[in-house]
Amino acid sequence: MITVHHLNNSRSQRILWLLEELGCEYQIRKYQRDPQTLLAPAELRRVHPLGKSPLITDGADTIAESGAIIEYLVDSYGKGRLRPEEGTPERRRYTYWLHYAQGSAMTPLLLKLIFSRLPRGPMPFVIRPVVKAVAGRVQQTFIDPQLKAHASYWEDELGKSRWFAGDEFTAADIQMSFPLEGAAARAAGQLGARTREFLGRIHERPAYQRALEAGGEYQLLS
Numbered sequence: 001m002i003t004v005h006h007l008n009n010s011r012s013q014r015i016l017w018l019l020e021e022l023g024c025e026y027q028i029r030k031y032q033r034d035p036q037t038l039l040a041p042a043e044l045r046r047v048h049p050l051g052k053s054p055l056i057t058d059g060a061d062t063i064a065e066s067g068a069i070i071e072y073l074v075d076s077y078g079k080g081r082l083r084p085e086e087g088t089p090e091r092r093r094y095t096y097w098l099h100y101a102q103g104s105a106m107t108p109l110l111l112k113l114i115f116s117r118l119p120r121g122p123m124p125f126v127i128r129p130v131v132k133a134v135a136g137r138v139q140q141t142f143i144d145p146q147l148k149a150h151a152s153y154w155e156d157e158l159g160k161s162r163w164f165a166g167d168e169f170t171a172a173d174i175q176m177s178f179p180l181e182g183a184a185a186r187a188a189g190q191l192g193a194r195t196r197e198f199l200g201r202i203h204e205r206p207a208y209q210r211a212l213e214a215g216g217e218y219q220l221l222s
C-alpha cells in the first residue's frame with residue numbers, strides 16, 4: 001500500500017491528485033506545519049533525513065522529491081496513462097515541464113514568499129522600516145521581473161497547446177499546477193488569461209477535487 005506523507009498547504013497535494021487520477025489505492029499520513037516557522041514537524045525526518053513533503057512509502061521503498069515521486073508512480077502504476085509516448089516531441093516537452101516546475105519556476109516564487117514575509121517577522125521596531133525597504137527593493141528589481149518573465153512564458157506556451165506537453169493532459173500538468181497556484185497566490189496580477197483558464201480547468205477535474213477532500217487544508221502561502 002502506498003502511503004503519502006502529506007504536509008498541509010504543500011506541494012504534496014499534487015501527489016494525492018496524481019494518485020486519484022491513476023485510481024490507485026493509498027493512505028495518507030498527515031503532518032502540520034509549525035504555524036510560526038511554517039516548517040514541517042521533526043517526525044517527518046524519521047521518514048527521510050530532510051523531512052520535506054511530499055514523501056511516499058511503497059512497501060519497503062521511500063521516495064522523495066515531487067518529480068521523482070511522479071516518475072515513480074507513472075512508471076509503476078500509469079499503464080501508459082498520463083505520459084506521452086517515448087521518442088515523441090510531446091514526451092520531450094513532458095520531461096522538460098516535469099523538471100522546469102521545480103528546477104526553475106519555484107525559485108522566484110520561493111524568493112517572493114520569503115521577501116514579502118520578511119518585514120512581517122519579529123524584529124526590533126527600529127529596523128523594520130529598513131528591512132521593509134530592502135525587501136521591497138529586492139522584489140522590485142529582481143523577483144518581480146523574474147516572475148513576470150515566467151508568467152508570460154507560461155502564457156505563450158499554453159497558446160501552443162491546451163496542456164503543457166501537448167493536447168493531452170499529463171502528469172506534467174500536475175507538476176506544473178503548484179508553481180501556477182503559487183503564482184496565483186503571490187503574483188496574481190502577472191497571470192495571463194490562458195494560465196488562469198488552465199487553473200480553472202484543473203480545478204474542475206473530479207480527481208483534483210477528490211484529492212482536495214482527502215488532503216484537507218490547501219491554501220498556498222502568500
Ligand SMILES: N[C@@H](CCC(=O)N[C@@H](CS)C(=O)NCC(=O)O)C(=O)O
Pocket residue numbers: 007009010011012038039040041051052053054064065066067102
Ligand atoms: N524539491 C522538493 C521540495 C520539497 C519542499 O520543500 N517541501 C516543502 C512543502 S511545499 C516542505 O516540506 N516544507 C517544510 C520544511 O521545509 O520544513 C520537492 O519538490 O519535493
